[in-house]
Amino acid sequence: xxxxxxxxxxxxxxxxxxxxxxxxxxxxxxxxxxxxxxxxxxxxxxxxxxxxxxxxxxxxxxxxxxxxxxxxxxxxxxxxxxxxxxxxxxxxxxxxxxxxxxxxxxxxxxxxxxxxxxxxxxxxxxxxxxxxxxxxxxxxxxxxxxxxxxxxxxxxxxxxxxxxxxxxxxxxxxxxxxxxxxxxxxxxxxxxxxxxxxxxxxxxxxxxxxxxxxxxxxxxxxxxxxxxxxxxxxxxxxxxxxxxxxxxxxxxxxxxxxxxxxxxxxxxxxxxxxxxxxxxxxxxxxxxxxxxxxxxxxxxxxxxxxxxxxxxxxxxxxxxxxxxxxxxxxxxxxxxxxxxxxxxxxxxxxxxxxxxxxxxxxxxxxxxxxxxxxxxxxxxxxxxxxxxxxxxxxxxxxxxxxxxxxxxxxxxx
Numbered sequence: 001x002x003x004x005x006x007x008x009x010x011x012x013x014x015x016x017x018x019x020x021x022x023x024x025x026x027x028x029x030x031x032x033x034x035x036x037x038x039x040x041x042x043x044x045x046x047x048x049x050x051x052x053x054x055x056x057x058x059x060x061x062x063x064x065x066x067x068x069x070x071x072x073x074x075x076x077x078x079x080x081x082x083x084x085x086x087x088x089x090x091x092x093x094x095x096x097x098x099x100x101x102x103x104x105x106x107x108x109x110x111x112x113x114x115x116x117x118x119x120x121x122x123x124x125x126x127x128x129x130x131x132x133x134x135x136x137x138x139x140x141x142x143x144x145x146x147x148x149x150x151x152x153x154x155x156x157x158x159x160x161x162x163x164x165x166x167x168x169x170x171x172x173x174x175x176x177x178x179x180x181x182x183x184x185x186x187x188x189x190x191x192x193x194x195x196x197x198x199x200x201x202x203x204x205x206x207x208x209x210x211x212x213x214x215x216x217x218x219x220x221x222x223x224x225x226x227x228x229x230x231x232x233x234x235x236x237x238x239x240x241x242x243x244x245x246x247x248x249x250x251x252x253x254x255x256x257x258x259x260x261x262x263x264x265x266x267x268x269x270x271x272x273x274x275x276x277x278x279x280x281x282x283x284x285x286x287x288x289x290x291x292x293x294x295x296x297x298x299x300x301x302x303x304x305x306x307x308x309x310x311x312x313x314x315x316x317x318x319x320x321x322x323x324x325x326x327x328x329x330x331x332x333x334x335x336x337x338x339x340x341x342x343x344x345x346x347x348x349x350x351x352x353x354x355x356x357x358x359x360x361x362x363x364x365x366x367x368x369x370x371x372x373x374x375x376x377x378x379x380x381x382x383x384x385x386x387x388x389x390x391x392x393x394x395x396x397x398x399x400x401x402x403x404x405x406x407x408x409x410x411x412x413x
Contacts, residue, residue, distance in 0.1 A: 046385040047346040073386040089118030097387035139180040155215035157362035167207035192233030225303035229258035244388040250276040268300025294334040308332035321374025321396035329360025350380035374398040
């Protein structure tokens with residue numbers, strides 16, 4: 001009940017100021033376009049990793065003139081390192097940021113991708129996109145991935161212990177696509193319709209726990225499962241840059257109906273409510289207070305691997321401080337706050353402080369019984385000043401000794 005109260009407070013706070021924001025944007029549409037242009041074009045005062053490399057290997061100082069508009073800003077980061085979820089891993093992550101029209105009367109579109117291989121033998125390919133059309137009349141999103149994913153499951157609920165770790169091996173194919181249409185002229189309200197496919201196959205319990213009666217077995221774990229259905233969305237999005245928002249509000253309500261006639265194993269439903277608010281704390285800096293609340297509810301009989309879980313959001317970022325899949329349940333409540341601040345005046349290096357809390361329902365009672373908190377700090381390194389893309393390197397910790405590094409290209413939310 002305490003977890004539910006925390007989430008509701010966060011949701012209400014996130015919704016605060018919707019009408020006020022719309023009123024201001026109607027009055028300042030031209031001003032917004034000027035600010036948007038300055039954010040992505042006149043970046044001569046900012047520095048990124050490319051400027052640093054250029055300064056090291058060239059004798060002439062870089063020009064301070066305003067840079068010409070780039071049709072496409074690309075950030076690619078090959079890396080080798082360690083995170084709590086992957087262990088030691090080799091990774092290639094990139095994104096492309098662009099405007100779909102020459103006059104930039106729409107939000108910045110983004111296509112990102114990730115290839116990863118690690119010592120846990122996890123093989124991952126992910127491609128996600130968010131494309132805006134002229135005047136933000138339409139928005140198209142997609143999430144396509146293939147994974148060979150050995151992963152520990154700890155049972156259902158937030159009271160599970162690390163000693164309950166039960167290794168699962170599975171393959172996963174995901175295809176999500178949604179088309180949004182603006183429903184209020186000169187405002188940021190959208191309705192969307194899309195399709196979701198989650199297919200897990202060759203699912204095997206591979207550890208000592210597999211010889212015992214695990215929550216996976218009790219729930220009815222199968223060797224292969226398919227969830228296939230349609231989604232209906234309501235979206236409000238006043239952010240200008242989804243890679244690194246400096247202000248604005250994002251609110252997305254998604255209802256998904258999985259259907260047997262679309263080849264789903266069963267008819268079941270899920271509801272996701274994703275609310276984010278970004279508050280620029282000073283006009284003299286890009287320091288931002290970011291707030292995030294996420295509610296994930298199910299009804300019916302979802303497959304075990306399609307239940308809500310830590311790190312199960314679109315970008316796998318809920319629950320910093322815990323390994324992906326650490327907590328699983330039929331329903332999930334989540335809240336997070338983060339303070340983002342600059343360290344160097346040229347924007348090359350920044351930092352964050354964050355705290356979060358999650359609660360997932362228990363297997364026997366199907367109730368929220370406890371909360372798992374997480375917290376930590378991190379560095380931000382600017383890799384593309386035109387799209388305002390940072391490499392995020394965070395260290396987080398949670399209960400029962402959980403701790404580790406978490407790495408992203410772009411902000412966590």
